[in-house]
Amino acid sequence: MVQSVETMATRPQTGRTALAVRLRRLPSVDELLQDDRLRRLSAEVSRGVVLQAARHVLERLRSEIRRGLAEAELETHLAHLAQEVEGEARELLAVSLRPVINATGVVLHTNLGRAPLDAEAAQHVVGVATQYSNLEFDLVKGGRGRRDVHAAKFLNRMLGAEASIVVNNNAAAVLLVLNSLAEGGEVIVSRGELIEIGESFRIPDIMAKSGAVLREVGTTNRTRTADYARAISARTRALLRVHRSNFELVGFTERPPLEELVRLAHRRRRLLIEDLGSGLLVDLSATGLGAEPVAAASLRAGVDVVTFSGDKLLGGPQAGIITGKKRYVERCRQNPLFRALRVDKMTFAALEATLRHYLSGGLDAIPALRLIRQTAAEVGGRAEALRAELEPALAGRAQLRVIDGESVAGGGSTPGYALPTKLLAIAPQRMSAAELAVRLRRADPPVIARVEAGRVLVDLRTVFEDQQPALAASIAAAFAG
Numbered sequence: 001m002v003q004s005v006e007t008m009a010t011r012p013q014t015g016r017t018a019l020a021v022r023l024r025r026l027p028s029v030d031e032l033l034q035d036d037r038l039r040r041l042s043a044e045v046s047r048g049v050v051l052q053a054a055r056h057v058l059e060r061l062r063s064e065i066r067r068g069l070a071e072a073e074l075e076t077h078l079a080h081l082a083q084e085v086e087g088e089a090r091e092l093l094a095v096s097l098r099p100v101i102n103a104t105g106v107v108l109h110t111n112l113g114r115a116p117l118d119a120e121a122a123q124h125v126v127g128v129a130t131q132y133s134n135l136e137f138d139l140v141k142g143g144r145g146r147r148d149v150h151a152a153k154f155l156n157r158m159l160g161a162e163a164s165i166v167v168n169n170n171a172a173a174v175l176l177v178l179n180s181l182a183e184g185g186e187v188i189v190s191r192g193e194l195i196e197i198g199e200s201f202r203i204p205d206i207m208a209k210s211g212a213v214l215r216e217v218g219t220t221n222r223t224r225t226a227d228y229a230r231a232i233s234a235r236t237r238a239l240l241r242v243h244r245s246n247f248e249l250v251g252f253t254e255r256p257p258l259e260e261l262v263r264l265a266h267r268r269r270r271l272l273i274e275d276l277g278s279g280l281l282v283d284l285s286a287t288g289l290g291a292e293p294v295a296a297a298s299l300r301a302g303v304d305v306v307t308f309s310g311d312k313l314l315g316g317p318q319a320g321i322i323t324g325k326k327r328y329v330e331r332c333r334q335n336p337l338f339r340a341l342r343v344d345k346m347t348f349a350a351l352e353a354t355l356r357h358y359l360s361g362g363l364d365a366i367p368a369l370r371l372i373r374q375t376a377a378e379v380g381g382r383a384e385a386l387r388a389e390l391e392p393a394l395a396g397r398a399q400l401r402v403i404d405g406e407s408v409a410g411g412g413s414t415p416g417y418a419l420p421t422k423l424l425a426i427a428p429q430r431m432s433a434a435e436l437a438v439r440l441r442r443a444d445p446p447v448i449a450r451v452e453a454g455r456v457l458v459d460l461r462t463v464f465e466d467q468q469p470a471l472a473a474s475i476a477a478a479f480a481g
């Protein structure tokens with residue numbers, strides 16, 4: 001039975017009995033589940049989940065009591081046990097992957113899911129995913145078809161390619177191409193292009209896994225066509241050109257023009273493969289993005305096989321695209337590894353819907369490209385509006401200023417090129433900027449922002465307009481809480 005505080009105080013007890021008495025104040029799981037709130041919850045979710053949550057909550061409380069939980073706190077817990085169980089049950093059922101507000105200004109943020117899809121592409125995914133589709137069914141012949149056709153239709157036309165296939169990501173594309181076209185032979189790569197792209201994608205390692213042998217040529221800063229020419233031997237299958245996605249080489253540097261490498265490779269009857277990394281489909285140099293290579297230009301220059309990502313500057317779903325001359329792409333397709341690396345219907349749906357925007361000229365329909373193409377003045381106008389909205393609520397608690405700053409495309413594209421932007425700089429006065437950033441990450445939806453020199457920097461370039469009210473509410477709540 002539950003004992004009152006007075007009994008415990010009036011009757012001297014050994015520590016052990018006192019503990020047992022306090023533990024006995026907790027209800028049993030069955031008693032707890034009789035609570036109205038939890039009976040309703042069991043009907044709404046499942047009794048199993050509520051039961052599990054009740055066990056967790058009671059177990060946690062027991063161990064806190066053993067560690068000497070203060071009497072007042074125990075009382076509070078006992079008064080709110082059912083609520084705690086409900087919170088725990090909802091936590092158990094909560095999905096792990098959730099939308100966040102990206103206020104970092106990094107458009108293709110690898111940790112935040114890279115390219116966001118537009119509503120039309122997302123709708124197409126839903127349509128295809130929730131119903132049956134002609135994924136591998138030829139509607140004209142009434143028999144088995146190939147899933148490749150769904151992306152190849154747009155890709156071949158846009159890139160001027162003979163054939164295109166899609167795999168899980170660009171890392172898979174490079175692996176498949178090297179394995180299909182160079183296994184057991186040598187592939188020549190410039191020492192200046194032996195790159196690492198985060199999360200263990202390293203050219204030498206991928207090469208080793210593909211079964212091809214890396215033949216390095218040149219030096220870190222300078223590699224000439226003659227270096228490649230000297231390295232070609234009977235074992236050479238291909239020359240590989242890799243885009244330096246996440247760093248820049250400046251100063252005393254040299255790299256052969258692509259056309260020169262193509263001429264050399266073809267004169268010596270070898271393949272030229274190019275890992276383009278980000279896979280820009282249209283020239284974006286007008287936005288100040290610099291000389292990011294465009295996929296079609298590589299194919300026009302005569303490169304045999306080109307690979308690139310679907311969710312970098314292309315702005316679509318995670319995918320790796322292999323495109324180029326038909327007989328080489330077909331060899332990749334015939335490789336048993338292709339079966340292991342292929343993508344599902346949702347990826348095809350998102351990819352073809354994104355590619356269609358390019359053909360219809362609607363670059364602003366592709367979120368990543370729209371965000372990149374915003375001017376500093378446009379971002380600044382929104383930052384001013386947000387500042388004006390927040391200022392009254394945060395008076396005396398934070399200093400708000402709109403300042404000049406830089407956003408980046410990110411995701412291993414356009415290294416060295418920043419996009420001029422305007423930032424809302426929030427300098428909290430009664431907590432540190434780091435503390436404010438923590439509170440913003442705990443908001444619902446979580447807000448991810450940069451912290452610099454005692455300020456939280458909010459870059460609205462990567463915040464969608466319809467997220468702005470939630471962002472304002474989260475910032476205000478972070479100061480209130």
Ligand SMILES: *Cc1c(COP(=O)(O)O)cnc(C)c1O
Pocket residue numbers: 169170171172174197201242243244245246275276277278308309310319320411412413
């Ligand atoms: C990003 C990148 C990759 C890896 O692409 P994922 O789609 O992330 O697998 C490979 N090579 C280069 C040059 C890249 O920039």
